[in-house]
Amino acid sequence: MTRWLAPTTSSRVDHVELSAIDPGWEPERTGESPIEPALAAIRAVGVLEPVLLRPRGDRYELVTGHRTLRAARAAGLGRLPAVVREMGDAAALMALALDGSASGSISDGGRVxxxxxxxxxxxxxxEVEDLLAALQAAPVTAPRQRRPAAPGPAPVVAETPPAPAGSGHRWTPLPGGPPLLSGVSSAFVDVPRLLAVLAAEGFTGTVELRGPDRRDDVVIFIAGRCYATVVEENGSRVERELRLPAPGRRPELEVTTRPQPPPVAAGLVMALRMPARLQGLHASFFHLDRLLAVLGGDRADGACVVTAPRGSGVILLAAGAPVAAYARRPGERPGSEPEGLEVEPVAELLALGAGEVDVHDGPLPPPLPLEGLIEDATGR
Incomplete structure (x- = not known):
């Protein structure tokens, strides 16, 4: 079926007047959720996902995003973010069948x-039979429910496994703060033993290992337990085992340990380990302040990670409120001052309409086995 949706270069992203959009055919559905939640979301943060249109003379025909169009009209919007693509009838129908923004199940009459x-x-x-079978088996996606605030300061552990540590490729800069150790050579520090001591002392914060090859290995602790590791080379995350050299072993690394408040460390862990609930939100399609307002109402714990041509930024959240916000130029290291709460430096990265935002949230994932990580890295 994918051959009908072959990649094309004849498409563009644009803001299209609603008055120029004609609704295309839409199959009859059963069990559709009410339009009000979509309407409320649009009023709060704007339209986050563009609809798909195909040109029809001087007008446009809607291919996917019928609920979005109805909600946008109800909200009184004048224009709608859209991907405009030249496509035939078969490709348009295939795209409609795979429309993730639709609600409910296609009825028997709709399948006919x-x-x-x-x-x-x-x-x-x-192929028609295969597609209809897939439509009949497709599950109905339930709307995401708001989570209540955690009843106490103890972290809540996720019941479902998170994404693997270090998954993804976006650069997530680390928060700054006064270091406990700063730039100490691994020639004089037994790094595996240091990690064990920090665990025994209930350390919360980051251990940063910087090599001469511009590679960074990072371990993140919360209350003495390892919750995340990440390896970056030249500003890109890579899937590699940690380098934890003992004294006299190469490579020789600079070791920095940086304590962090537990909410900051927890938000950073979720930015690195939890799958993105919202991914690739383009700066031209949403307002950061409205997105933060929605996350505040949701009392979200997690992070907004901004990737832009001028750098990267992070807003760490606890119970929906920012606990740290900072921006870095490409390759810039954390500073020795604690991060502030003002989100303007992060918002400025999106000011020119370029850049994307990923939102990672959820309960804190389970800790990682520190002894196993040390054994894998050192063979001891």
């Missing part, structure tokens, strides 16, 4: 009409 239109657009009968 889908089949008729697919046949008419030249899709072979066997």
């Amino acid at each position: 009409e889908f089949a008729r239109r697919l046949h008419g657009s030249g899709v072979p009968a066997d």
Whole structure:
């Protein structure tokens, strides 16, 4: 089926007047959720995901995003972010079948009409049958429920496994703060033993290992337990085992330990380990302040990670409120001053309409086995 949706260069992202959009065909659905939550979200943060349009003369036909269009009109918007793409009838129907913004299940009558239109657009009968079977088996996506605030200061452990530590490729800069150790050579520090001592002392913060090859190995502790590790080379996250050299072992690294408040460390862990709830939100499609207002109402614990041409920024959240906000130029190291709460430096990265935001939140993931990490890195 994917051959009908082959990549194309004849598309663009634009803001299109709602008055120029004609709703395309939409299959009948059952069990649709109310439009009010989508309407409230649009009023709060704007339209986050563009709809898909195909040009029709001097107008546009809606391919996917029918609920978004209805909610945008109800909200009184004048324009809508859209991907405008040249596509035939078969490709448009396939895109409609895969529309993740739709709600509910396609009815029996809707599947019959889908089949008729697919046949008419030249899709072979066997592929039509496969697609209809997939539509019938597709689950209904339930709306995300707001989480209540944690009843106490103890971290809540996720019941489902998070993404692997270090997954993804965006650069997530570390928070600054007064270091406990600063730039001490691993020629004089037994790094594996240092990690064990920090664990025994209930350390909360980061251990940063900087090599002459511009590689950074980072271990993040909360209350003496290791919750995340990350390896970066030249500002890009890579899947590598940690380098934890003992004295006299190469490579020789600079070791910095930086205590952090528990909410800051927890937000950083979620930025590095939890899958993005919202990913790739383009700066031209949303307002950061409204997004933060929604996360505040949701009492979210986690992080907003901004990636822009001028650098990267992070807003760490606890119960929906910022606990640290900072921006870094590419490759810039953390400073020795604690991070502030003002989000303006992060917002400035998006001021020119360029850049994207990922939102990572959820309960704190389970800790990682520190002894196993040390054994894998050192063989001891």
